[in-house]
Amino acid sequence: MTRRGITLVVNGREHVLAVDPNRTLLSVLRDDLDLTGSKYGCGEGRCGACTVLVNGETIYSCRAKVGDQDGKAIVTIEGLATGDQLHPLQQAFLELDALQCGFCTPGMIVAGAALLERNPEPSDEQIVAALDTHICRCGTYGRIAAAVKRAAVLRTEAVR
Amino acid sequence: MNDRDPLVPNVDRRGFLHTMGGGLLVLCPAPARADAGEAVAQDAPPARDDIEPRREHAGAMAPKAIAAWLHVSPDGVVTAYTGKVELGQNVRTSLAQVVAEELRVPFDSVRMIMGDTNLVPFDNGTFASQTTPLMGLQLRKAAVAARGALVAQAATEWGVAASSVVAADGRVTHGASARSLSYGELARGAEFVGSVPEETALTLGESWAVAGHDVPKAKAVDFVTGRHRYASDWKRPGMGHGKALRAPGYGLTLKDVDTSKAEAMKGVRVVRDGPFVGVVADDEHTAARALASIEARWAGVPPEGTHETVHEQLRATARRSADDAKRPEVAAVRAALEAADVKVAQAYTASYIAHVPLEPRAAVVEWRGDDRVRVWTGTQRPFAIRTDIARAFKLPEEHVQVMVPDTGSGYGGKHSSEMEVECARLARVAGRPVRLGWTREEEFAWGYFRPAGVVEAAAGASRDGVLSAWEFRNINSGTAGLDTPYRVASKHVEFLPAPSPLRQGAYRALASTLNHFARESLMDEMAHALKIDPLEFRLRHIDEDRLKAALTTAADRFGWEKARANKGPGHGVGLACGAEKGSRIATMAEVAIEPETSRVRVVRVTEVFEPGAVVNPRQMANQVEGAVMMGLGGALFEAIQFRDGKLSNGRLSRYRVPRFSDAPALDVCVLTRPEVLPAGGGEIPIVGIAPAVANAIFDATGRRIRSLPLTVNGRLPAADASDPTAPAR
Numbered sequence: 001m002t003r004r005g006i007t008l009v010v011n012g013r014e015h016v017l018a019v020d021p022n023r024t025l026l027s028v029l030r031d032d033l034d035l036t037g038s039k040y041g042c043g044e045g046r047c048g049a050c051t052v053l054v055n056g057e058t059i060y061s062c063r064a065k066v067g068d069q070d071g072k073a074i075v076t077i078e079g080l081a082t083g084d085q086l087h088p089l090q091q092a093f094l095e096l097d098a099l100q101c102g103f104c105t106p107g108m109i110v111a112g113a114a115l116l117e118r119n120p121e122p123s124d125e126q127i128v129a130a131l132d133t134h135i136c137r138c139g140t141y142g143r144i145a146a147a148v149k150r151a152a153v154l155r156t157e158a159v160r
Numbered sequence: 161m162n163d164r165d166p167l168v169p170n171v172d173r174r175g176f177l178h179t180m181g182g183g184l185l186v187l188c189p190a191p192a193r194a195d196a197g198e199a200v201a202q203d204a205p206p207a208r209d210d211i212e213p214r215r216e217h218a219g220a221m222a223p224k225a226i227a228a229w230l231h232v233s234p235d236g237v238v239t240a241y242t243g244k245v246e247l248g249q250n251v252r253t254s255l256a257q258v259v260a261e262e263l264r265v266p267f268d269s270v271r272m273i274m275g276d277t278n279l280v281p282f283d284n285g286t287f288a289s290q291t292t293p294l295m296g297l298q299l300r301k302a303a304v305a306a307r308g309a310l311v312a313q314a315a316t317e318w319g320v321a322a323s324s325v326v327a328a329d330g331r332v333t334h335g336a337s338a339r340s341l342s343y344g345e346l347a348r349g350a351e352f353v354g355s356v357p358e359e360t361a362l363t364l365g366e367s368w369a370v371a372g373h374d375v376p377k378a379k380a381v382d383f384v385t386g387r388h389r390y391a392s393d394w395k396r397p398g399m400g401h402g403k404a405l406r407a408p409g410y411g412l413t414l415k416d417v418d419t420s421k422a423e424a425m426k427g428v429r430v431v432r433d434g435p436f437v438g439v440v441a442d443d444e445h446t447a448a449r450a451l452a453s454i455e456a457r458w459a460g461v462p463p464e465g466t467h468e469t470v471h472e473q474l475r476a477t478a479r480r481s482a483d484d485a486k487r488p489e490v491a492a493v494r495a496a497l498e499a500a501d502v503k504v505a506q507a508y509t510a511s512y513i514a515h516v517p518l519e520p521r522a523a524v525v526e527w528r529g530d531d532r533v534r535v536w537t538g539t540q541r542p543f544a545i546r547t548d549i550a551r552a553f554k555l556p557e558e559h560v561q562v563m564v565p566d567t568g569s570g571y572g573g574k575h576s577s578e579m580e581v582e583c584a585r586l587a588r589v590a591g592r593p594v595r596l597g598w599t600r601e602e603e604f605a606w607g608y609f610r611p612a613g614v615v616e617a618a619a620g621a622s623r624d625g626v627l628s629a630w631e632f633r634n635i636n637s638g639t640a641g642l643d644t645p646y647r648v649a650s651k652h653v654e655f656l657p658a659p660s661p662l663r664q665g666a667y668r669a670l671a672s673t674l675n676h677f678a679r680e681s682l683m684d685e686m687a688h689a690l691k692i693d694p695l696e697f698r699l700r701h702i703d704e705d706r707l708k709a710a711l712t713t714a715a716d717r718f719g720w721e722k723a724r725a726n727k728g729p730g731h732g733v734g735l736a737c738g739a740e741k742g743s744r745i746a747t748m749a750e751v752a753i754e755p756e757t758s759r760v761r762v763v764r765v766t767e768v769f770e771p772g773a774v775v776n777p778r779q780m781a782n783q784v785e786g787a788v789m790m791g792l793g794g795a796l797f798e799a800i801q802f803r804d805g806k807l808s809n810g811r812l813s814r815y816r817v818p819r820f821s822d823a824p825a826l827d828v829c830v831l832t833r834p835e836v837l838p839a840g841g842g843e844i845p846i847v848g849i850a851p852a853v854a855n856a857i858f859d860a861t862g863r864r865i866r867s868l869p870l871t872v873n874g875r876l877p878a879a880d881a882s883d884p885t886a887p888a889r
Contacts (some may be wrong), residue, residue: 020445020446022445031443031444036386039518044600078386090381094376094381101247101248101519101567103390103569127820128820132819134820135518135812135817136518137569137817138569138790141823
């Protein structure tokens with residue numbers, strides 16, 4: 001196994017890691033950086049639980065090789081709140097009880113945050129299209145979609 | 161009397177026994193608390209390195225002692241102990257609500273300790289919708305007893321009558337002398353002595369101030385921030401990552417194995433423990449590479465059959481009585497069927513399906529020497545895990561501590577211990593804590609499934625639409641929901657075991673997912689044969705108000721009459737209802753069939769669920785919505801596919817579960833009856849959706865589909881001459 005010095009900028013902090021570049025980004029985030037908010041659900045990019053942002057775009061970190069992320073800016077669920085101030089999506093999820101077991105929640109929120117960045121007022125159809133790759137086995141889809149809409153409102157209010 | 165306690169207050173024994181009176185009164189200062197310092201975050205890895213002492217009542221069977229269940233700290237924090245665990249059904253919140261209600265404390269002052277086998281009384285498992293009716297009831301009674309003990313203690317200290325002391329808002333108050341103490345000040349850290357009486361006057365549902373209200377999910381902020389650590393997130397110092405060697409299919413045993421390549425890998429420890437083979441490495445990637453390097457030969461006979469032949473197989477191998485028709489109960493119903501004006505006899509089937517909890521099984525096991533072990537795992541049955549580990553390693557159960565962080569769901573799929581035992585083997589041999597997290601493929605293949613099943617059923621009715629005969633047999637999948645809530649003169653229901661080719665076990669609502677489907681489909685077929693509105697046909701055979709009310713409420717909300725009359729082309733409506741586990745359910749669905757593709761779209765669903773009193777209405781509605789969504793999977797497209805003892809779709813890219821785009825417009829109504837003791841809501845809300853959709857498909861197309869899943873990847877199956885659901889007779 002070869003290790004390489006890889007630089008990841010995660011939630012604004014730079015980490016230089018000596019890791020096998022073939023390891024998944026998910027495993028490095030969780031096991032090396034102890035950022036366990038991103039989850040393993042399927043290892044195939046079919047459930048969305050591992051979703052993080054790389055240079056602003058959502059990726060399935062369970063399939064992304066850490067070697068390919070060298071020098072990139074990564075945002076995980078842990079990086080969405082600013083100090084004690086929750087991200088509007090986090091607030092909206094709390095307001096609308098948009099979680100049951102909570103395992104899909106970080107992935108949903110990260111993907112939802114990326115959606116709202118590129119489309120601040122998404123329609124119901126656009127929300128479904130953006131999140132359809134995410135599984136919520138507890139079936140909380142209705143409340144999650146409503147939370148994304150609510151977060152759009154909160155976000156607009158915050159900006160004003 | 162608590163003999164082990166050296167700190168009995170300065171009262172002579174007779175005086176002590178005198179104030180014991182009704183057995184509830186005196187608080188004894190406790191020794192240093194086993195879980196002190198763990199208060200804030202049961203879900204953070206503990207800082208201390210020594211083994212926490214076990215609480216006195218840990219593992220006790222149905223202990224009567226109040227102290228087994230409740231404790232009040234000097235700062236007023238109320239700790240409630242339960243062997244139930246939090247899996248997303250939100251009992252961490254609802255149990256705290258009932259404790260807060262009966263103890264008369266603010267909700268925020270209650271903390272739940274759940275599922276830690278060193279701290280909580282014995283519990284058989286979090287399943288069967290029992291947490292609310294049984295554990296909720298137990299904690300309510302304990303809280304009432306605790307409240308009485310606090311009032312009595314204050315009365316004693318103040319020299320006043322207990323009846324003049326009021327407990328409210330976490331304080332005891334004697335109005336007449338204006339004296340008041342918080343519970344924490346009063347108890348001064350002491351344990352309760354005395355018992356929870358059998359008969360307890362509970363606060364009526366109609367008076368609830370904390371229970372019965374929409375209290376937000378406990379610790380929700382930890383979940384939306386990613387702070388909460390599931391078992392799969394747990395870490396221990398020096399922890400390694402483990403993998404277990406798997407057979408390529410079922411029915412195979414290891415013949416020989418060559419682990420030399422793995423052994424040569426740096427940082428890899430190969431573990432052999434009898435037939436078990438695994439590896440431990442410093443990181444998961446290395447462990448996976450080590451596992452892949454192992455060469456193994458397997459031998460054995462895979463189970464017979466495929467998902468296409470299994471129902472035929474079950475019908476052929478079902479353990480039927482030799483002389484069935486001669487049994488009096490069978491003869492009677494057959495005679496009634498024979499005499500009926502209108503008869504319908506059909507068979508209904510359900511496939512094996514998988515739970516697919518989003519968090520696959522994972523555990524961390526840490527040994528202390530050879531004979532003490534701690535396990536952090538996401539399980540529904542911490543005490544069963546404890547027993548199985550103790551047995552596997554020949555340890556006393558008290559030497560095994562199982563802890564359950566709030567878990568990423570179970571749905572009945574996390575009852576068994578094979579993963580935890582594997583992890584314990586790896587940790588023991590490797591000599592370090594080990595994390596074992598199953599892959600999604602392992603979760604599909606090496607857990608267990610909801611049973612496949614066949615229902616053979618027949619109904620008879622008079623020409624004017626009165627049910628006269630009902631014969632109903634479930635093969636293999638089980639007895640839950642086997643009976644019918646409808647009035648019928650002659651009835652025979654029966655369960656027939658059959659050998660199952662695949663490993664099976666509990667699933668959300670168990671066999672009810674098939675039994676309610678079969679019953680409500682057969683009722684629908686009979687209603688159509690009689691040319692009676694399916695809703696009317698149900699109502700005329702229901703005697704009790706609760707089920708009638710659920711049905712009529714659903715009909716009003718759905719607009720049943722109007723929807724039937726005005727449905728558009730390709731649209732259909734269907735309904736189902738049932739009564740089980742102390743609750744009532746009525747589900748109505750509208751489907752639309754796309755003309756070119758035959759794709760079935762569930763347009764809207766109304767579901768009414770009535771479980772008696774409701775402890776947390778908003779979270780209950782969340783559970784009901786979720787159960788309908790999950791049920792759509794079993795109804796429409798979920799099915800385990802297998803042949804030659806191997807799964808062909810044991811991964812998420814091949815096993816379809818409901819997604820955002822499958823969600824219908826969902827109208828959920830939780831009906832509450834405050835005068836009825838609260839029933840659980842984790843399961844029964846799932847049983848109505850499959851029959852409602854099947855009946856709606858019939859209404860839209862005239863095609864009766866009698867097998868679950870109803871579609872082939874979302875589309876109506878091609879009409880097929882060979883029908884595994886051909887009538888039994």
